[in-house]
Amino acid sequence: MKKKLELLFFLLPVIILVAFFVYGFIGWSFYTSLTDWRIIGVKGEFVGFENYKFLFTRDRSFKSTLFNTLELSAIFIGVTMPLGLALAILLDLGIYAKKVFRIIFLLPLSFSFVASASMWFWMFSPEIGVINSFLRLLGMGNLAQPWITSSTQSLWCIAIAYVWQFSGFATLVYYSGISGVSEDIREAARIDGASKFQEYWRIVIPMQKPATLTVLVILLMYSLKVFDLVWLMTGGGPGRSSEVLSTLMYKTTFSRNFFGRGASIGIVMFVISLIIILPFFVRRRRSDYE
Amino acid sequence: MNKLRKKGNPITKTIIYIILFCAVFFYLFPIYSAVNTSLKTNEELRFGPVQTVQKPTFDNYISSFNSIKRPLLNTTIFTVFATAVSSILGAMAGFAFSKMSFKFSNVILLIVVLGFYIAPQSILIPLVSFMGKIGLYDTYLGLVLTHTAYGVPITTLLFKNYFDTVPTQLIESARIDGCSNIGAFFKIALPLSLPGFAVVAIFQFTNIWNEYLFGLTLTSGVESMPLTVAIANLKGTTVAAWNIQMAGLLISILPVLLMYLFFMELIVKGLLMGSVKG
Incomplete structure (x- = not known):
């Protein structure tokens, strides 16, 4: 009692x-x-x-919005995971000033999405933006792009900003996973004559399955939720070229006052998040009992 | 570990450092550009964003600080309160999940933690209507309540994971000495959890400080407007305001940035605890 x-x-x-x-x-x-x-x-x-x-x-725009959300997730995750793993391995190679590199990789994580959105909006502005000005300064002005004002590039610009902000997280999780591989196993591989490359390719990387799953699930969740970056960099535009579920939900609800329809988009997002997260939870629970 | 330093092929080594420096360039170039521009006068701004600042000025910081003073204060207040409350409530629940056995504890924990992973859009409309109905729209209390409610799932999980590392015998011995669980929590577990508390509090502080969507939808005037909303409003005012905008966003990230620099290890722990063991 x-x-x-x-x-x-x-x-x-x-x-x-x-x-x-x-x-x-x-x-x-x-x-x-x-x-x-x-x-x-x-x-x-x-x-x-x-x-x-x-x-x-x-609603035809809903289909393109779903597709954009998927595309943004695919680009974001497709770049972030290999980049995170690669940087984690480099950090593990016994380089100089490892701590400094690690701090630099994690620095963007301290930015709010609002701050990085404003910054990358400015980086990717076509006329007065940093990247195009930089290209012109190097005499490569012909490479200047319309970036966020182009309906084919806007989603990529958001994805790059997202990679910038979040890849440090993937690096961190992978680095901790790599540090968790016991030195004995690696030593044994080396004694058997494994090269540095084989040591990573055959031993260390295959052991990163749990880290990979963790990173994947978290990145999936974040790419579903992403609002600030899209809203502040492109507002879903130009046209609907970078509209994602979260911005569509916001516009439908708070700009157009279709509360019922906005709620239904929210519920669709809820169902997607369950589909992403539940297998992860179930898997974890099972491994707890093993 | 130090293999590379000792031997290692010089070509491989060079390639490794080239890749590392490319990564460093990718991460630091935008920040450098922002700092560079934030120090420019309007005069200098006209030469484009890439040129290095010639006559650095802090005027932009002063003028943007003046325009975001109130939001800065607002965010500081509700972030501190929401961090404190969500951490304490999470510590209590995390303790129960870790050190007291009860029926369905795993399932209940899962149901609680799931709250961290849902997209905020799926609860946004009820949240805004509810805050309006009970008169907490556009108030600190409304923001504190919101950030506490959506913060406790992760603080509970973080504390549960933390208390799992505290030996149960310590709690048991307190119980044998006649302490109740509540006594054991306050006298033994909580003092022991101070390092964990720091991890959780920093994790929460950075999350709440940087949050935008709730702030955007739950406030309307400057009275309770969060800093992130004010920074977003700075954006796109006039083209000439890039220097002020960059100064403003740098001010807005400064507290969290300092935490990252000074408490890196705690931050890393929080990020790993919140994810790997999720």
């Missing part, structure tokens, strides 16, 4: 907060998504799954 009261003392605040603000609100969002609510203070009519039907059948 006493233990139960104690448990309540420890757990109740967190459980109430999470139950209400996370799960309660998801339920509330879901309910909202079944209405055509548009005006603050005036209840919407219940319309069933109309909003979802609209998104998936009639």
Whole structure:
């Protein structure tokens, strides 16, 4: 009995907060998504799954938004993971001033997405931007690009800013994974005549599966959630060329006041995040018991 | 470990350092450019963003500081409170998950931690309506409550992982001495968890300080506007304001940047604890 009261003392605040603000609100969002609510203070009519039907059948921009979200994730993750692994291996090679390099790689993580968005917006501005000015200064002005003002490049610009900000995290997790490989195994490989390259390719890298899974899941989550960078660098534009789920949800809800439809986009995002995260959790739980 | 330093092919070595310096250039060039421009007068700005500053001035810092003074204060206040509250609540729950056995504790922990991973967009509309309904829209309290509620999933997990490294015997011996669990928590576990507390608090502080979407949707005026929103508003005012904009964003990241430089090890621990053992 006493233990139960104690448990309540420890757990109740967190459980109430999470139950209400996370799960309660998801339920509330879901309910909202079944209405055509548009005006603050005036209840919407219940319309069933109309909003979802609209998104998936009639709304053509939704499909391109889904595709953009996927493309941004693919570029971001496709660059960040190999880069993170490569830099982690370089750090592991016994280089000089390892600590300094590590600090530099992690520095962008201290930036808010807002700060890096403003910075990269300026880097990628076509006329007065840093990159084009730099190219012109080097006499390579013909290489100058329209960057964020181009519908084919805008998503790439966001992805580069995202890689800049987040690759230090991948480096960190991989570096910690590599440091976790026991020196005995590596020593044994070396005694068997493995070259430095073989040591990494055959021993160290195959042992980075847990680190890879961790990085992958976290990067997937972040590329689904990304809002600040897209909103402040391109606003989803030009046109809809860099529109992602989070910016579409924001615009639908707060600029166009389609609360019901905005909520349905939020719920779609919730389902995607469950699909990303649940296998990871289940896998981890299982390995806990092994 | 030091193999490379001792022997190692000089060509391989050169390649390694070339790659490293390319990476350093990629990470530092934007920051260098921002600092460089932030020190320029409007006069110098006209020569383009790449030229090195000739006559550095701090005027841009002063004028952008004046325009973001209030948001800076706002963010400092609600970040400190939300960090403190979410850390303490997370410590309590993390202690229970780690040191007290009860039915379904694994499942409950999973349900709590899942809260960290959901996209904020999936709760945004109810959150804004709710804050409006209870009169906490555009207030510090509303921001503290929001950041606490969405912070506790990760602080709970971080503390659970931390307390797992604290030997259970220490807690047991306190219980044998007649301490209740609550007593054991405050007298033994909490003092022992101070290093963990630092990790969690820094992790939370940086997250909340840098957050934008909640700030954008839960405030409207300068009275409670967070710094990130003010910095975003600086953007795109006028072309000539690049120097002021860069100065402003550098001011905004300074507290977290200093934390990174001074508490690197704690930051690294927090990032790893929050992810690897997630």
